[in-house]
Amino acid sequence: MNFALKMRVNGEAHEADVEPRMLLVHFLRDRLALTGTHVGCVVGECGACSVMVDGTLVKSCLMLAVQAHSCDVTTVEGLARDGKLHPVQEAFVSNCALQCGYCTPGFLMASCALLNRTPNPTEEQIRQDLSSNLCMCTGYVQIVAAVKQAASALRQWNTQDTST
Amino acid sequence: MEHTRHKHVGQRLRSKEAPRHAAGRGRFVDDLVLPRMLHACILRSPYGHARIISAHGEQAARAPGVLGMLTPDDIRRLSRPFKPGRYSAGLRVAIPEYASAIDKVRYVGEPVAMVAADTRARAEDALELLEVEYDALTAVTNADAASRPSAPLIYEELDSNVAWQGHVSYGDVDRAFARADKVVREKLSIHRYSSTPLEPFACLAEHTPERLTIWCNSQAPEVIYEALTEALNIDTVLVRVPDVGGGFGQKIHLIRKYAVLTALMAMRTGRPVKWIEDRSEHMMAGGHSCGQEFDVEAAVNVDGEVLGLKIRDTDDVGGSIGALTIHFTNKLNNLFNTYKVQHLRLEGRSVLTNKCPVVPNRGIGKPGMCFIWERMMDRIAQELRIDPIEIRRRNLISADQFPYTTPNGNIYGSGDFQGLLSRVLEKVGYAEIRRQQEHPASNGRLLGIGVVIGIEPGGRNAARDMAIFPESKQMPGAGGVQGATVKVEKNGRVALTLGSPSCGQGHETTASQIVADVLGVSPDRISISGTFDSTLSPWGVSASNSGNNFHLYDVGAVHGAATRLRERILTLSAHVLKADRGSLQIDAGVVHGASDRDGTVTFAELGKIAYANQSLLPVGFEPGLEETYYFSHPHADPLMVPDTLGRVRAQYTFSSAAHAAVVEVDQDTGRVRVLRYVIVSDNGTLINPDVVDGQIYGSAAHGISVALGEGFVYDAGGQLLTLTLLDYGKSTTLETPQIEIEHHPVPDPFTTLGQKAAGEGAAIPSPAAIASAVEDALSPLGVKIRHLPLSPEHVWHLVHDARRSPGER
Numbered sequence: 001m002n003f004a005l006k007m008r009v010n011g012e013a014h015e016a017d018v019e020p021r022m023l024l025v026h027f028l029r030d031r032l033a034l035t036g037t038h039v040g041c042v043v044g045e046c047g048a049c050s051v052m053v054d055g056t057l058v059k060s061c062l063m064l065a066v067q068a069h070s071c072d073v074t075t076v077e078g079l080a081r082d083g084k085l086h087p088v089q090e091a092f093v094s095n096c097a098l099q100c101g102y103c104t105p106g107f108l109m110a111s112c113a114l115l116n117r118t119p120n121p122t123e124e125q126i127r128q129d130l131s132s133n134l135c136m137c138t139g140y141v142q143i144v145a146a147v148k149q150a151a152s153a154l155r156q157w158n159t160q161d162t163s164t
Numbered sequence: 165m166e167h168t169r170h171k172h173v174g175q176r177l178r179s180k181e182a183p184r185h186a187a188g189r190g191r192f193v194d195d196l197v198l199p200r201m202l203h204a205c206i207l208r209s210p211y212g213h214a215r216i217i218s219a220h221g222e223q224a225a226r227a228p229g230v231l232g233m234l235t236p237d238d239i240r241r242l243s244r245p246f247k248p249g250r251y252s253a254g255l256r257v258a259i260p261e262y263a264s265a266i267d268k269v270r271y272v273g274e275p276v277a278m279v280a281a282d283t284r285a286r287a288e289d290a291l292e293l294l295e296v297e298y299d300a301l302t303a304v305t306n307a308d309a310a311s312r313p314s315a316p317l318i319y320e321e322l323d324s325n326v327a328w329q330g331h332v333s334y335g336d337v338d339r340a341f342a343r344a345d346k347v348v349r350e351k352l353s354i355h356r357y358s359s360t361p362l363e364p365f366a367c368l369a370e371h372t373p374e375r376l377t378i379w380c381n382s383q384a385p386e387v388i389y390e391a392l393t394e395a396l397n398i399d400t401v402l403v404r405v406p407d408v409g410g411g412f413g414q415k416i417h418l419i420r421k422y423a424v425l426t427a428l429m430a431m432r433t434g435r436p437v438k439w440i441e442d443r444s445e446h447m448m449a450g451g452h453s454c455g456q457e458f459d460v461e462a463a464v465n466v467d468g469e470v471l472g473l474k475i476r477d478t479d480d481v482g483g484s485i486g487a488l489t490i491h492f493t494n495k496l497n498n499l500f501n502t503y504k505v506q507h508l509r510l511e512g513r514s515v516l517t518n519k520c521p522v523v524p525n526r527g528i529g530k531p532g533m534c535f536i537w538e539r540m541m542d543r544i545a546q547e548l549r550i551d552p553i554e555i556r557r558r559n560l561i562s563a564d565q566f567p568y569t570t571p572n573g574n575i576y577g578s579g580d581f582q583g584l585l586s587r588v589l590e591k592v593g594y595a596e597i598r599r600q601q602e603h604p605a606s607n608g609r610l611l612g613i614g615v616v617i618g619i620e621p622g623g624r625n626a627a628r629d630m631a632i633f634p635e636s637k638q639m640p641g642a643g644g645v646q647g648a649t650v651k652v653e654k655n656g657r658v659a660l661t662l663g664s665p666s667c668g669q670g671h672e673t674t675a676s677q678i679v680a681d682v683l684g685v686s687p688d689r690i691s692i693s694g695t696f697d698s699t700l701s702p703w704g705v706s707a708s709n710s711g712n713n714f715h716l717y718d719v720g721a722v723h724g725a726a727t728r729l730r731e732r733i734l735t736l737s738a739h740v741l742k743a744d745r746g747s748l749q750i751d752a753g754v755v756h757g758a759s760d761r762d763g764t765v766t767f768a769e770l771g772k773i774a775y776a777n778q779s780l781l782p783v784g785f786e787p788g789l790e791e792t793y794y795f796s797h798p799h800a801d802p803l804m805v806p807d808t809l810g811r812v813r814a815q816y817t818f819s820s821a822a823h824a825a826v827v828e829v830d831q832d833t834g835r836v837r838v839l840r841y842v843i844v845s846d847n848g849t850l851i852n853p854d855v856v857d858g859q860i861y862g863s864a865a866h867g868i869s870v871a872l873g874e875g876f877v878y879d880a881g882g883q884l885l886t887l888t889l890l891d892y893g894k895s896t897t898l899e900t901p902q903i904e905i906e907h908h909p910v911p912d913p914f915t916t917l918g919q920k921a922a923g924e925g926a927a928i929p930s931p932a933a934i935a936s937a938v939e940d941a942l943s944p945l946g947v948k949i950r951h952l953p954l955s956p957e958h959v960w961h962l963v964h965d966a967r968r969s970p971g972e973r
Contacts (some may be wrong), residue, residue, distance in 0.1 A: 002201075019285070021285065022285075025955055026284075026412070029194075029195075029235050029873070031813065033197075034188075035188070035191075035192075035195035036188020036190070037188070037196075038192070038194075038362075038363070039194070039440075040362040040364075040409075040443065041443040041888065041889055042442060042443060043443065043888055045888055045889045045890050046362060046443075046889060048362055075185070075188065076186075076187070076188035077188045079187075080187055085183065085186060085187065089186040089187065090186075091187050092182065093177065093178065093182040093186050094178065096176075096179060096182070096670075096854040096855070096857070096858050098182055098185050098186065098668075099202075099410075099668035099670070099858055099862065100185075100361075100362070100363070100407070100408060100409045100410045100411075100667055100668025101182075101184075101185025101186075101190040101193065101407065101409070101668060101671065102190070102361075102362045102363045102410060102668075103362050103477070104185050104186060104190075105188050108186065119785030123902075126897070127897040127898055128897075128898065130896075130897045131896040131897045131898045133896075133897075134362065134889060134894055134896065136359065136360055136361055136362050136410050136412070136862070136866070136894075137410055137668050137858070137862045138858060138861055138862050138865075139861030139862045139863075139864055139865030139866075139900060140861075140865065140897045140900050141861045141902060141903055142858060142861065143897075144897070144902075161389070161500060
């Protein structure tokens with residue numbers, strides 16, 4: 001029996017009938033066509049499918065869509081504002097912190113979650129936190145640099161957020 | 165043109181690809197949806213070795229939503245086996261290999277059948293209803309057991325699981341050994357691993373009476389193009405490659421099986437069909453690097469000069485004849501590493517086992533060759549009581565020997581190996597670390613440093629394998645061919661079409677920098693089609709995102725096309741401006757003469773003339789402003805094809821790097837922590853240093869992870885125990901060190917801009933560097949490192965065995 005699901009995704013309200021077994025990542029990708037969230041392992045090890053659910057970082061392959069019923073979900077598509085990249089996105093671009101781009105949306109969400117909790121992380125904290133995600137291309141050096149750089153830019157962005 | 169020549173080349177230009185990926189706008193195969201599209205899943209072998217007795221799909225076919233089924237009988241009836249290609253050169257009996265298992269399964273995960281349904285979930289449900297009856301056979305899971313005469317045969321057509329044996333020999337090896345003061349012997353091995361691209365295989369096929377279109381995340385579209393043509397007997401094939409989520413060699417070879425199965429399903433059902441591999445499928449059946457065992461003997465004289473080397477190489481190639489010799493032949497690419505040794509014999513055996521077939525993989529064969537050289541250098545140093553750095557110095561090719569031809573015919577255009585070594589020692593603080601080692605830590609942790617040097621070949625010569633298989637009937641080609649198209653559009657923008665797919669190496673960015681300099685436009689004004697399309701992209705044998713081909717072939721093609729286009733722009737501009745063609749300059753997309761009186765014409769104005777206003781074209785000027793250039797390396801000879809001594813250039817450029825690893829080994833846990841990792845690298849002229857750095861960081865991180873423990877483990881029955889990335893042991897941000905890079909570029913005298921390769925490079929010496937550092941750390945215990953990976957378990961055993969019986973290691 002299908003379930004009548006309600007969910008806010010990137011600020012937009014959605015209603016859909018879903019099979020209870022449908023994973024959140026498949027709902028986002030296949031039903032809402034938000035293809036920025038990627039599938040790398042479907043068992044919660046690579047982090048490519050990371051999204052925010054009610055402000056908490058979640059691997060969307062480990063959550064059923066129905067478990068996010070009535071929740072507020074943010075995907076990588078929801079980070080930019082008015083066509084301007086989010087500071088974490090911008091830092092990834094300017095630090096060459098991505099190559100093939102497949103892990104990138106997950107790293108961006110994990111980095112945002114880290115910086116929300118810890119606005120000034122040390123390198124050790126960054127490495128500890130981002131060990132939830134795997135990248136096969138970069139060797140992580142430029143990713144760590146990007147997160148460091150994003151930290152200061154993000155404070156300014158968040159200040160603008162409250163004033164607008 | 166001189167004044168604009170290097171305005172953009174050499175700069176850390178902001179990536180052209182990164183913004184779309186950071187915004188979640190990458191477009192991968194799984195992101196594509198076609199009307200009426202079905203979803204396919206594959207039933208795979210649960211056995212390492214078994215005969216297929218029967219396969220029945222009737223019940224599965226009646227399951228809800230199921231619209232298509234392919235059983236082994238269907239696949240035999242509806243498709244043809246692949247032709248044995250370059251990778252199976254040396255196979256002594258023609259053995260047909262289909263896209264799936266037909267009568268036997270030879271590894272866990274081998275594809276057996278395919279189901280297509282209206283949703284992925286329903287296709288997965290139906291798989292469980294497929295009935296396949298197997299007669300299980302004894303699996304053989306290591307090369308030693310598999311090569312015994314009594315071993316069960318993996319292919320009955322062959323009289324042995326040793327499917328190939330051969331050798332190459334250069335110089336006079338026996339004489340070198342006869343005049344040696346000493347022979348140093350060692351047994352070494354490298355385990356099975358992969359590059360585990362984060363995006364698994366993906367295919368989407370659509371068949372119409374006009375043509376078969378396949379969207380596929382292949383690194384080598386030619387392989388897919390030929391596989392579909394061969395297996396399905398059709399020549400109306402269109403291969404499209406959109407964004408690819410990492411390749412590293414994994415997406416070259418075995419992916420063709422799935423392209424054929426997906427295409428066959430699309431033909432059978434008359435509907436578009438998408439197949440997306442899952443992670444455990446990729447770990448089981450996506451392809452592994454070869455397990456390699458080496459018996460090595462080095463002939464040396466007392467002052468440390470290496471006179472000759474003999475290697476017996478046993479390659480565990482898994483359960484397929486499809487890639488029999490590639491790990492062996494790739495050793496020809498760096499057979500002599502950085503050393504001036506003149507005499508070498510390499511014997512090879514490819515042994516079939518009931519494990520995943522082997523495929524190319526970041527570095528393929530070359531990490532093994534570098535491991536042999538660098539382990540032997542350390543061993544020779546120990547046996548002769550000479551410093552390990554000094555032993556290398558005495559054997560390095562010196563700076564005044566370039567261009568240098570290796571005994572097997574590779575031509576190293578330029579290099580400074582002594583300089584790399586000096587710089588890496590200084591940057592890592594070698595002397596200081598040696599001082600620290602004199603005061604061991606009280607916590608029982610041992611400090612070690614390893615310094616190695618290696619080669620990164622680039623730009624493949626298609627005729628390489630002819631050195632080993634001169635009798636081969638199917639010469640894959642010779643040299644290399646690759647194209648590019650550059651166009652000024654009607655509105656003045658520049659459009660560039662590359663002839664090869666990209667897997668994240670910044671090709672759009674790098675190519676834009678070259679075109680920007682040649683044409684005199686801002687890189688912002690250049691647009692690139694990110695999708696490879698076999699009907700539109702100008703491609704040749706080198707159109708593969710592998711073999712470090714881009715820097716030589718694509719760069720040459722892009723530069724060639726832009727240079728031709730510049731000539732046409734100047735011709736048209738001279739006519740429009742009524743100016744002397746020789747006096748014209750181009751800046752920021754505006755053509756102008758030497759003085760203000762000559763006037764100016766913009767690319768946009770030229771575009772309107774070239775595509776719309778015949779009255780303003782010079783007489784005899786072909787309309788349009790578009791040029792395609794197919795590039796072959798102008799210095800591909802000598803030794804493009806093998807000479808009578810079997811010498812042939814495997815690749816055309818040779819980057820090099822010295823690596824220094826500083827490690828700390830915990831004797832109680834066996835855990836190795838990499839404290840520092842320093843690379844001094846010569847990649848010739850850097851077109852975009854950020855892109856080059858990214859390639860070095862990534863390939864080093866992979867090689868370090870390989871050395872520290874990532875790898876595949878099978879049980880005795882052929883079951884793979886490492887089905888997930890965690891079990892497999894991929895390093896994360898925690899185990900991967902902060903890699904440090906210094907560039908020491910020596911431009912290549914033979915390439916377009918002096919560039920050399922930067923791709924798989926640091927994956928080649930890094931396993932050897934970690935091995936050397938761990939051995940150095942454990943030297944107080946007398947431990948020798950011979951085998952990878954250096955997992956905590958392995959290191960713990962080495963430490964404890966050494967303590968139990970000191971002096972015997």
